[in-house]
C-alpha cells in the first residue's frame with residue numbers, strides 16, 4: 001500500500017499548552033481510517049496539520065510527499081476537506097456554491113453536476129439558495145465541495161453528525177466507492193458504533209497523544225478483552241461438563257446461560273460446547289465492540 005500521508009513525531013503547542021504530542025502514523029492509498037477521541041483530543045488539529053493550515057511545532061508532516069504548509073499548490077488540490085461545521089453563504093445556490101469552491105481550488109467547475117448526483121442532492125435543489133436546505137442537504141453540499149477535483153485524500157471531520165440513518169448509509173456507500181478507486185479517507189468521529197466494519201483502521205487519540213492504532217482485529221488482540229458467549233440450552237436444567245469447567249456462567253430463564261471468556265480459551269470452549277449440538281437451541285458470540293476497545297484504551301489499557 002503506497003503512503004499518501006506521513007505524520008512523524010509531530011507535536012503542536014499553543015503557548016504553554018501542547019495539544020498534539022509526538023504523534024506518528026501514516027495513511028495509505030485506498031485506506032479508510034477512523035480518527036477517534038474525546039472532545040479536545042486533538043483530532044481537528046491533526047487534520048489542520050495535514051491540510052497545511054497550521055504548522056507543527058515539532059516533527060514532520062508530509063502529504064503526497066510534500067509539506068502541505070509550504071509545498072506545491074497541486075498537493076492541496078488533491079486534498080478534500082469537510083470541516084466539522086460547514087458554513088456556506090446562505091444567499092448562494094448549491095450550484096453557485098460549488099462553482100465558487102471550484103474556482104478557489106482551481107479545479108474544473110463543469111463537473112459539479114455529477115457531484116450533486118454522487119452525493120444525492122436532488123436536482124430540483126441545486127438552483128435553490130442554500131438557506132432553504134435542511135442540515136442533511138448542507139452536509140451533502142459540504143461533501144460535494146470536498147469531492148471537487150477528485151481528491152486523492154479526503155479529510156472528513158465529524159461527517160455524519162446530524163445525518164439521519166438513511167443519509168449515513170448513503171454516505172458510507174460513497175466512502176466505499178471512493179476507497180475502491182484508491183482514495184485515502186480519514187474520518188474523525190465520535191460515532192464509534194457506525195465505524196465498525198467501515199473503517200480499515202482506527203487511531204485513538206487522548207489528550208493529544210496517540211494511544212492505539214490498528215485494525216479492529218489488531219486492537220482486539222492487543223486489548224485481550226473477553227468475548228461474551230450466550231447460549232440457550234435445549235433443556236433448561238441440563239448441566240453439561242463444560243458448565244462446571246471453571247468458568248463463571250450466569251444462568252437466566254428458559255435455559256439461557258452466558259459467560260465472558262478470554263480470547264485464548266474461546267476456541268477450545270466453543271469446541272466443547274458445540275461437540276454435543278443437541279444440547280443447544282441457540283448460540284451467540286459477541287466480540288468486544290469499538291466502544292469497549294475505546295473505553296479500554298482510554299482507561300490506560302487496563303482490563304477492568
Ligand SMILES: Nc1ncnc2c1ncn2[C@@H]1O[C@H](COP(=O)(O)OP(=O)(O)OP(=O)(O)O)[C@@H](O)[C@H]1O
Pocket residue numbers: 014019037038039040041042043044045046084
Ligand atoms: N488556535 C488554538 N489556540 C489555542 N488552543 C487551541 C487552538 N486550536 C485548538 N486548540 C486546543 O487544542 C485542543 C485540541 O483541539 P481539537 O480541536 O484538535 O480537538 P478535537 O479532538 O478535534 O475536539 P472535538 O471533538 O471537540 O472537535 C483543545 O484543547 C483546543 O482547545
